[in-house]
Amino acid sequence: MYSEPPPRKHSCQFTMATHFSKLPIVDLGGLQQTELSADTIDNLSRQLYNVFSTTGFAYLVNTPLSFTHEDIFGLTRELFTLPTNEKMRLAKKSFLPGHRNTYRGYFPVQPHLASDNLKEGFEIGNPAASYSAMAEGQKINLSEPNVWPSTSNFNGQEKLEQLYGELQAFASQLLSLLAVSLGKDTGYFAPWLDDSLSTLRLLHYPPSARNEQEHNPDNIKLSCTPHTDSGILTLLTQDSTGGLEVLNAAGDWVSAPYVPNSIVVNIGDLMARVSGGRFTATMHRVRRPSPKSAPEEEEEGEVGRFSVPFFFEPGEACVVVPVDGDAESVLYGEHVRKKMATFVEFQEDSGYDTGTTE
Numbered sequence: 459m460y461s462e463p464p465p466r467k468h469s470c471q472f473t474m475a476t477h478f479s480k481l482p483i484v485d486l487g488g489l490q491q492t493e494l495s496a497d498t499i500d501n502l503s504r505q506l507y508n509v510f511s512t513t514g515f516a517y518l519v520n521t522p523l524s525f526t527h528e529d530i531f532g533l534t535r536e537l538f539t540l541p542t543n544e545k546m547r548l549a550k551k552s553f554l555p556g557h558r559n560t561y562r563g564y565f566p567v568q569p570h571l572a573s574d575n576l577k578e579g580f581e582i583g584n585p586a587a588s589y590s591a592m593a594e595g596q597k598i599n600l601s602e603p604n605v606w607p608s609t610s611n612f613n614g615q616e617k618l619e620q621l622y623g624e625l626q627a628f629a630s631q632l633l634s635l636l637a638v639s640l641g642k643d644t645g646y647f648a649p650w651l652d653d654s655l656s657t658l659r660l661l662h663y664p665p666s667a668r669n670e671q672e673h674n675p676d677n678i679k680l681s682c683t684p685h686t687d688s689g690i691l692t693l694l695t696q697d698s699t700g701g702l703e704v705l706n707a708a709g710d711w712v713s714a715p716y717v718p719n720s721i722v723v724n725i726g727d728l729m730a731r732v733s734g735g736r737f738t739a740t741m742h743r744v745r746r747p748s749p750k751s752a753p754e755e756e757e758e759g760e761v762g763r764f765s766v767p768f769f770f771e772p773g774e775a776c777v778v779v780p781v782d783g784d785a786e787s788v789l790y791g792e793h794v795r796k797k798m799a800t801f802v803e804f805q806e807d808s809g810y811d812t813g814t815t816e
């Protein structure tokens with residue numbers, strides 16, 4: 459679903475992004491037509507082809523989502539301000555072995571595993587998912603029900619499930635346009651989405667400590683190390699904190715600041731591969747949020763950056779065949795399991811002090 463360690467500068471299995479200095483904006487107002495005209499399909503698929511074969515990243519505006527950024531970050535803040543023991547009740551089995559959820563749920567900040575990957579997260583999949591049988595030796599069940607805080611503590615379940623549904627529908631529309639841009643019919647990739655493993659991930663990056671920043675004014679600190687996403691595409695809602703950076707072909711990190719009402723989109727490894735290298739899965743990273751500007755603000759508690767990526771993914775059993783037919787096909791479940799082995803949020807962390815009684 460997520461990422462991999464940084465390759466050497468300028469080396470990539472696929473097409474590199476070009477020498478961009480800012481990310482393009484694509485206006486998706488045309489998607490509001492009840493039935494898309496051939497002209498709209500042609501126009502939007504060309505624009506998407508252009509951005510995904512150059513920057514691999516873009517801002518989407520006038521999207522079909524009914525949720526505003528305030529709606530999304532209201533829910534996100536509500537979730538992360540729950541008491542630690544309430545959040546740890548949702549922790550994945552790798553953090554609390556008594557729990558059944560292995561793939562969906564909460565992961566805490568793990569400062570002693572990686573100081574440049576400081577984030578806590580909460581992940582949900584398809585609200586209708588149920589447990590699938592796991593092969594022997596497998597520790598993670600890619601298909602399992604979501605876990606939720608008790609309704610007395612958190613009101614957002616229904617809204618987050620609705621957001622998941624809207625993002626899945628929106629990403630499916632984009633996938634139809636990508637099919638057209640690659641010379642296929644709009645429905646070409648539809649079978650990929652049976653039992654789709656898409657993940658909605660709420661993220662919170664705590665700010666760095668005040669003294670840490672003062673002692674190292676020029677030192678770049680990261681909250682998320684350079685990586686490419688591994689699925690079809692990612693739809694990211696970011697708050698106005700800033701910190702997201704995207705690597706161009708010159709090896710420069712280009713900042714992707716907040717654009718009001720936009721969704722950031724980027725291509726994942728799977729789609730780059732399926733496109734035969736026409737699309738690029740561009741490296742990106744997140745800088746650690748700065749400490750608050752005034753000490754008196756600290757009384758309000760730590761804030762930092764919030765972001766909500768939606769990783770759009772095929773089903774576990776999907777055999778993904780590149781459009782040109784000359785590259786090797788891949789079973790999506792195997793692809794995602796291989797990638798996961800390298801991510802900090804999937805590493806065992808028995809040393810975590812949960813503050814819970816479990």
Ligand SMILES: O=C(O)CCC(=O)C(=O)O
Pocket residue numbers: 460461661682687694696702742744764765766767
């Ligand atoms: O928080 C962000 O802006 C980016 C997160 C990200 O790249 C990821 O989780 O794969």
Ligand SMILES: [Fe+2]
Pocket residue numbers: 460461685686687692742
């Ligand atoms: Fe990412």
